[in-house]
Amino acid sequence: MPDSWTFAVARNDLSRTSLTEGATPELAAGEALLRVDRVGLTANNITYAVLGESMRYWRFFPGEPRGLGPEWGLPPLWGFAEVAESATPGVEVGQRLYGYLPPAGHLVVRPERVDGTGFRDAAAHRADLPSPYNAYRSTEGDAAYRADREDLLILFRPLFFTSFMLADQVADNDFHGARQLIISSASSKTAYAAAHELHGRGPRLIGLTSAGNVDFTRSLGCYDEVLTYDDVDTLDPAPAVYLDLSGAPATRAALRRRFGDLLLRDIAVGLTNQVPNAEAAGEVFFAPVQMRKRRQDWGREGLDRRFAEAWHRFATLAEKSLDVQVGSGPSALRQSWLDVLEGRVPPNAGRVVQLG
Ligand SMILES: NC(=O)c1ccc[n+]([C@@H]2O[C@H](COP(=O)([O-])OP(=O)(O)OC[C@H]3O[C@@H](n4cnc5c(N)ncnc54)[C@H](OP(=O)(O)O)[C@@H]3O)[C@@H](O)[C@H]2O)c1
Structure with missing residues (x-):
């Protein structure tokens, strides 16, 4: 049976x-x-x-x-x-x-x-x-579990862990010397959670998203500026790091045209467009790598505690927006x-x- x-x-x-x-x-x-x-x-x-x-x-x-x-x-x-x-x-x-x-x-x-x-x-x-x-x-x-937030954990836990580790790695490297961080698929959960972690800590945060998702992404208050993919040519050509969650080849090409050598790093984080982008970006973010570093720096319990604290701060925003x-x-x-x-x-x- x-x-x-x-x-x-x-x-x-x-x-x-x-x-x-x-x-x-x-x-x-x-x-x-x-x-x-x-x-x-x-x-x-x-x-x-x-x-x-x-x-x-x-x-x-x-x-x-x-x-x-x-x-x-x-x-x-x-x-x-x-x-x-x-x-x-x-x-x-x-x-x-x-x-x-x-x-x-x-x-x-x-x-x-x-x-x-x-x-x-x-x-x-x-x-x-x-x-x-x-x-x-x-x-x-x-420490991150609360029975009344199970659905938030289901949806966000692995994503937020990536966002937390990504923000940590970028900050740990003095933002690679950038004055602005440009994040694509800015409306995605992983992207806006990373922006939430990075907001106010250094460089200006610019979110790129589809025209239909601009209002939602702005409403989160995680980015300093939210633009559509067609607005890349209006960006200030100051030293920038690109955190790519869309994988869209056209956006990467537009950024390279606009920034040239001022695009200090191009880091593949995700590919919502379903086009592999590791090779084109030249650098890939993989959360377990930074996790291993922080386990050594902070110990397993130290990492779990910091993660749980950051998670509970973020969950308040996530609960409102989801x-x-x-x-x-x-x-x-x-x-x-x-x-x-x-x-x-x-x-x-x-x-x-x-x-x-
Ligand atoms: N490196 C890592 O360790 C790691 C860990 C976690 C997540 N990630 C990656 O981060 C990305 C975002 O994941 P998520 O779960 O946070 O996403 P999500 O919240 O489900 O993202 C939804 C957004 O993705 C874009 N999108 C969704 N479906 C699409 C489609 N069929 N075609 C084009 N765009 C589409 C749209 O954003 P826009 O309109 O703003 O483009 C949409 O608002 C994924 O590629 C994921 O694998 C990587």
């Missing part, structure tokens, strides 16, 4: 989807079964799929054990899961965890380093993948995937899906 399900997308055409049923997996000693409960979808999840091969995002949740061929990929999601069965001491049935999850009913994990804060999945196929994605945090003992739209079940997940993929979700909205 099928009692679980898996959502997958065609690796070579992210708009082609599949929803299959299957049996709940059996557990071996040392494993635990997580029931995927509530997840979010933003442009970041699409980026995982666009970079699925090159950055190995397809490898976190392989489709083959679920009966899917290699043409299908499981785009990773962030959210909450509950322990449904456990064959691991210290991992209790009913425990609620935040982490990286498949678009599926269940996930089998092999917990290691189990303590009051959660555990890591030591499954062999994840061993050489970036470690921050392998951590499952128990809601108990998590319209959480909650769907239910695998078919709502599929619909949200297509809506986010095709850019049909306005920037003030956040898609959450209740699966359990």
Whole structure:
């Protein structure tokens, strides 16, 4: 009797989807079964799929054990899961965890380093993948957790972590000597959270966005100035750093024309336009790198404390600006995937899906 399900997308055409049923997996000693409960979808999840091969995002949740061929990929999601069965001491049935999850009913994990804060999945196929994605945090003992802000955490936690680390890295490097920071896809959650962290700390913050998203982006109050992509030629040609979240080749070309050598750094952070931009930018921001540095500088607890403090400051703004739209079940997940993929979700909205 099928009692679980898996959502997958065609690796070579992210708009082609599949929803299959299957049996709940059996557990071996040392494993635990997580029931995927509530997840979010933003442009970041699409980026995982666009970079699925090159950055190995397809490898976190392989489709083959679920009966899917290699043409299908499981785009990773962030959210909450509950322990449904456990064959691991210290991992209790009913425990609620935040982490990286498949678009599926269940996930089998092999917990290691189990303590009051959660555990890591030591499954062999994840061993050489970036470690921050392998951590499952128990809601108990998590300084950033508040039950009434679960949806904010679902949508923003990984994004805000990037924003926090990006702002920290740029500030840590004296803003690379820039007088202005130019941020594309300024209406995206990752971008405006970074702007919120950077505002008033140094250079002028200029957000670039689509014409239809200018009003929303201005209303956030995180940027000194918000312009459309067509306004690049009106920018002051003073020393600048570009933090690229759109990946749009035309915007990069316009900035290079306008700034020439005054464009001191061009850093790829995201690619909401679904065009890989690492090579064109010449430099890529990857949050786990700065995280490792700060773990050394501040210790794990110091980093967690600073993150939680910054998160609670930001959550107050996020709560005001976000319209959480909650769907239910695998078919709502599929619909949200297509809506986010095709850019049909306005920037003030956040898609959450209740699966359990
Ligand atoms: N490097 C890292 O470690 C890291 C970590 C987290 C996120 N990121 C990246 O940051 C980017 C933003 O992610 P997010 O989750 O914060 O995004 P989000 O809030 O879902 O962003 C929505 C915005 O992205 C643009 N957009 C969305 N869909 C689009 C489409 N189909 N075509 C063109 N533009 C589209 C629009 O902004 P505009 O109109 O303003 O362009 C839209 O308002 C992603 O590429 C994500 O992967 C990187």
